[in-house]
Amino acid sequence: MIHFSVDDVRQELFSSINSLLDERDALLYNPASSFTRKKKISFLQTVLFTMTIGSGDANEELLSFFGEDETPYPSAMIQRRSQIKPKAFVRLFDCFTERIPLNEFFMGYQLVACDGTRLNLPYNPSDSYTFYTPVKERKGLNQLHMSSLYDPLNDVFLDVFLQSVPQMDEKAAFCELLDKNRLQDKARKRIYMGDRGYASFNVFAHAIHNNQFFLIRMSESNVKTLCPDLGNWLYGEHVDREVTINIGRRNTKKNCQFENYHLIKSTRYDYAKAGSDEIDTLKFRILKFPIGKCSFEYIATNLPVYSFGEAVIKKLYHLRWNEETAFRHLKYAGKMVKLHSLKPDFTIQEIYAKLTMYNFSSFIMKETAPDKKTGKYTYKVNHTQAQKSCVKYLKGIIKDLEKLILKHYVPVRLDRKFDRLLRRQSADTLNYR
Numbered sequence: 001m002i003h004f005s006v007d008d009v010r011q012e013l014f015s016s017i018n019s020l021l022d023e024r025d026a027l028l029y030n031p032a033s034s035f036t037r038k039k040k041i042s043f044l045q046t047v048l049f050t051m052t053i054g055s056g057d058a059n060e061e062l063l064s065f066f067g068e069d070e071t072p073y074p075s076a077m078i079q080r081r082s083q084i085k086p087k088a089f090v091r092l093f094d095c096f097t098e099r100i101p102l103n104e105f106f107m108g109y110q111l112v113a114c115d116g117t118r119l120n121l122p123y124n125p126s127d128s129y130t131f132y133t134p135v136k137e138r139k140g141l142n143q144l145h146m147s148s149l150y151d152p153l154n155d156v157f158l159d160v161f162l163q164s165v166p167q168m169d170e171k172a173a174f175c176e177l178l179d180k181n182r183l184q185d186k187a188r189k190r191i192y193m194g195d196r197g198y199a200s201f202n203v204f205a206h207a208i209h210n211n212q213f214f215l216i217r218m219s220e221s222n223v224k225t226l227c228p229d230l231g232n233w234l235y236g237e238h239v240d241r242e243v244t245i246n247i248g249r250r251n252t253k254k255n256c257q258f259e260n261y262h263l264i265k266s267t268r269y270d271y272a273k274a275g276s277d278e279i280d281t282l283k284f285r286i287l288k289f290p291i292g293k294c295s296f297e298y299i300a301t302n303l304p305v306y307s308f309g310e311a312v313i314k315k316l317y318h319l320r321w322n323e324e325t326a327f328r329h330l331k332y333a334g335k336m337v338k339l340h341s342l343k344p345d346f347t348i349q350e351i352y353a354k355l356t357m358y359n360f361s362s363f364i365m366k367e368t369a370p371d372k373k374t375g376k377y378t379y380k381v382n383h384t385q386a387q388k389s390c391v392k393y394l395k396g397i398i399k400d401l402e403k404l405i406l407k408h409y410v411p412v413r414l415d416r417k418f419d420r421l422l423r424r425q426s427a428d429t430l431n432y433r
Contacts (some may be wrong), residue, residue: 005367006367017044017048028084035083045065046081053350054335065396093355097156103366112150112193113192114149114174115324117147119145119336125346147177151320152320155355159180160351171202172268176353177205182212192215201267205271208282214302227261244262247271247281249273250263287301293363311326329387334358337416364386
C-alpha cells in the first residue's frame with residue numbers, strides 16, 4: 001500500500017487542475033486567448049478560489065485567498081471564471097477522484113451508497129429551471145436536487161447527478177448513474193445501496209443488467225405486491241427468500257402464465273419496449289427482519305445468500321447512513337449552502353468544486369489521521385475541523401496541516417439515537433455577498 005503525505009495529495013490536486021489546460025478546446029470558452037498570458041489571476045488560482053470560497057462576501061473571500069497585497073477586484077475573478085466552462089470542474093472532480101486510491105472494501109466489494117439532497121440556491125424567480133412555489137400564496141424558492149454515489153468506507157463522493165426540484169426523479173437519476181458507471185465497474189464488483197425511495201423494478205433491472213449487486217430497502221406494502229399468489233409468503237419475523245419476477249408490457253394470456261407476472265403500462269421500464277411482447281425476468285432476494293417491537297425492515301438484494309446472511313445485510317445497510325453525515329459535512333463545513341452566484345454556470349462550478357474539496361480533505365484525513373482505539377472508545381479525526389483546516393492549507397494560511405489535523409480527535413459513541421429535527425430552510429439572499 002502506497003502512503004501519501006499531505007504534500008503528495010496537494011500535488012495530485014494541482015496536477016489534476018493543470019492537466020485541464022491540455023483539454024482547453026473542450027473546457028474553455030475561448031481556448032485561443034483564455035489563460036495564455038501571465039495575469040494577476042492564474043488558472044490554478046481561479047480553480048482553487050472556487051474550491052475554497054466560504055460564506056463571506058466576495059471582497060472578504062478574495063482578501064482571505066490572495067492576501068492584502070495582491071487582492072484583485074471581484075469583477076476580475078468573475079471575468080476569469082466566465083472563461084471556464086462548467087464541465088471543466090466536472091472533469092476536475094472525475095480526474096482527482098480517479099487518483100484517490102481505494103483501500104477499504106467490504107468482503108472484497110466496493111460499497112456505493114446512493115442518496116439525494118436538496119441544494120438551496122439564491123432567490124431568482126427569473127430562473128424557470130430551478131424556481132418553484134411549493135406552497136400557494138407564499139414566496140417561491142430556487143432549488144437543485146443532487147443525487148450522488150458515495151463510498152461510505154473510503155469517505156469519497158464518486159459521482160453526482162443534478163436535477164431541478166420541480167423535475168426531480170430520484171429513480172431515473174439512480175439509473176443514469178448506474179449506466180454511466182457501468183464501464184468503470186469491470187475491475188471490481190460494487191454493491192449499490194439505497195433507501196426505499198429507490199425501490200423500483202427499473203432500478204433493480206439496471207443493476208442486474210449492468211452485472212452489479214444492489215441492496216435496497218423496500219416498504220412493506222411494496223414487498224407484499226411482489227408475489228400476490230403466494231399468500232402468506234412473508235409470514236414470520238425472519239424471512240429470506242428468493243423471488244422471480246417477470247415484467248412485461250402486455251396483459252395477454254401467454255404473459256399472464258409467467259410466474260409473478262407484473263404488467264407495466266405507463267411506468268418507466270427500460271428493458272421492455274412499450275407495446276411489445278418482451279418479457280424481462282428479474283431474480284433477487286427479499287429479507288424481512290425485526291428492528292423493534294412490531295417493526296420490521298424489508299430489504300431487496302441480489303447478493304448471494306451463502307456469504308451475505310441476515311447479519312451481514314444488517315451491517316451493510318447500516319453503513320449506508322454514513323452518506324447522511326457526509327452531506328452534512330459537505331453542505332455546512334464545506335459551505336455548499338452558501339453559493340455565490342445566480343448564474344447557472346457558476347452554480348455548477350461551485351458544486352463540483354466543493355465536491356472536489358471534500359474528496360481532497362477526506363483523502364488527507366485517511367492518509368494522515370488513522371483511527372485510534374483505547375479501552376473504551378474508537379477515536380476518529382474531527383471531520384469538520386479537518387475540512388476547514390484543508391481549506392486554509394490550500395490558501396497558504398497554515399503550513400503544517402498534518403500536525404493541526406491530529407489535534408482534533410473525537411470519540412465514536414455507538415448506538416446513540418436522536419430525534420430527527422425537521423426545520424424549514426431557505427437560501428440567504430446575495431445582498432450580503
